Amino acid sequence: MFTLHLAWRYAFSKSNRHRNAALVIMTGIAVGMLAIIIMLSLMNSLQEELLEQVKSIESFHLQVSFPAADATSLKVADVAGKLEGAAHVVQVHPYVNTQVLVQDVESNRYLTARLRLVDDAIWHSDNPFSRQTRIVGGTVGGEGNVSLGSVLALKLAWQPGDTMRMTILASGRAVVLAPMTVELKGTGAFVSGLPEFDESTMIGELSPLEAAIGPKRILYGLYLDEQTIDRQASVVRDIKAMYPTATVRTWQQVNSAFHSALMLEKVLMYLFLFFMFVILGVNMRNASSRLLHAKQRELAILRAVGSGHSDATRILLGQAAIVTLIGEVIGVAGGVLLGKHIGRVFGWMNSLQYLFTRQNNLLLSYPFTTTIRASEVVVIFLSVLALSLGFTYLGCRRTLHKEPMEMLYHD
Amino acid sequence: MTDTLLQFRTVTKRFISGDSSLIILEGIDFGLEEGSSVAITGKSGCGKSTFLNIAGALDRPSEGSVLFKGKDLGGMGDRELSRFRNRHVGFVFQSHILLEDFSALENVCVPAMIRGAMRKEVTARATELLDRVGLAQRLHHKPGKLSGGERQRVAICRALMNSPDLIIADEPTGSLDEDSSDAIENLLFDLVKEEGRTLLMVTHDMELASRCSTVYLLHNRSLQGIS
DSSP states (O other): OHHHHHHHHHHTOOSHHHHHHHHHHHHHHHHHHHHHHHHHHHHHHHHHHHHHHIIIIISOSEEEEOOHHHHTTSOHHHHHHHHHTSTTEEEEEEEEEEEEEEEETTTTEEEEEEEEEEOTHHHHSOSHHHHHOEEEEEOOOOTTEEEEEHHHHHHTTOOTTEEEEEEEEEEOSSSSEEEEEEEEEEEEEEEOSOHHHHHHEEEEESHHHHHHHOGGGOEEEEEEOTTTSSOOHHHHHHHHHHOTTOEEEEHHHHTHHHHHHHHHHHHHHHHHHHHHHHHHHHHHHHHHHHHHHHHHHHHHHHHHTTOOHHHHHHHHHHHHHHHHHHHHHHHHHHHHHHHHTHHHHHHHHHHHHHHHHSOOOHHHHSOOOOOOOHHHHHHHHHHHHHHHHHHHHHHHHHHHTSOHHHHHHHO | OOOEEEEEEEEEEEEEETTEEEEEEEEEEEEEETTOEEEEEOOTTSSHHHHHHHHTTSSOOSEEEEEETTEEGGGOOHHHHHHHHHHHEEEEOTTOOOOTTSOHHHHHHHHHHHHTOOHHHHHHHHHHHHHHTTOGGGTTOOGGGSOHHHHHHHHHHHHHTTOOSEEEEESTTTTSOHHHHHHHHHHHHHHHHHHTOEEEEEOSOHHHHTTSSEEEEEETTEEEEOO
């Protein structure tokens, strides 16, 4: 009890020398914790956002396809209906992705692009795609119509109502695929949040072109309920039981390259955080040496009046724990607060920059969000505490190794 | 017949710095009887403080042994040595070293708190001691608010707190003016006598040394009896 009492008194020492050392350490820990939490939560959020966009926009949660021999004998509506009946499946959208040569007849510009033919329901029902996508011009959906990604629309100098002439590779009579030209009305433009998607994709109705494209190329995009999105094994098993010849691919498999890149980025992020930790650790080591140095004389007095190594170590560990915990609580509170209002803070910073440079900062204008995971905060919190106590303990061993008088002379 | 409280057996202390070795004390044999008061005098830097530090187990001899009530201090581990310093020795340093963050009362209480004594008893004893040295009105003042003489009085009370067998005083009046010195000297001798303790003191001041029952001169790394 007495050692705890001393630790408490030392942590809140009124002596300038001790107080300054404790304050410097507390501030260092608070700033370090804040920086780590903000970095981690920003990176988490960016990754989550990208993954959400990829699985909602690009690939659906699950993708089902059939071998050519089976595909011709299956009716698209029947398959979609049956898949929709599977457990955890929320929506099914038959679709085709096909490369096209597109010409905006009015602006007379050409480009190669990807045409995604999908049922109109994708726009008008509540699903991850419709939630992620914003219509930025005209209207979307409808037979004979096509919508363009915003960047593609800009490149083609598209205006609502323009005629889009497309050369599609359709099923041929004499050859497997033969070029076919169709004209669709470009009625709307959309922004999905995925730059590549907006740059390369047009979306049109499947049914008028279904026969021409042929059943072999039709894929079934499935949206799953929230609990199953990332753990789809049971749904895959059910579908395989329904259609043993079907190929079922998860969004992770469809986007394997992208997914691997994100995982690599995550590893790099942790490496980066590790270096931040090392920097924090070095600072804490120096700070704990400083604290011990400031306490050397007092330790010598305590030892002279009968305090043993273990008592002195407990006092210093107690003091380090109190100082670290206060710094950590301040850091976590600051990190959470700043994380919640990061957009506003960046906005202020952008306004400040604009005030001086009359230019907006693109990075600061980005609508950043943060994802703070309690488990990560707890791990960081405990790691910093362990580092602090570890360095203090090592410092104690070094300092207390000296005879009491040696410590006093040193002072 | 009195018992030997502290005994030095051919104690040598040398400080090693790099390749050079400096011998401060060499082959000292010394005995301190229980209830006596002994003063060690000598020139500055002759090793008086080192002698005291070894006697109080604040430092270890390079060679030889120190026995307290027949028990070799060199064979004790940290826990036992700490216990020894806490129960059997009270230190009064030259520069009245106190814990700056603690009041006069708390400073006096520290040795007893380390011993694990009950807070109530500790506070009563510390208050009584401080009252005896005339600091009843200064119990809750921090060392920074006390004069040099007052701080040294607090240090004496701290040294007496656990009623140790041996009081070790290193130039107890060395940093005080003449009036304060006289007062502290009287106080130290009176308290040691009242409490029946043994006093081992280092001083330059021959007048102060003469108040002790035995005076030694530390010269050329060895002790010579004067009186």
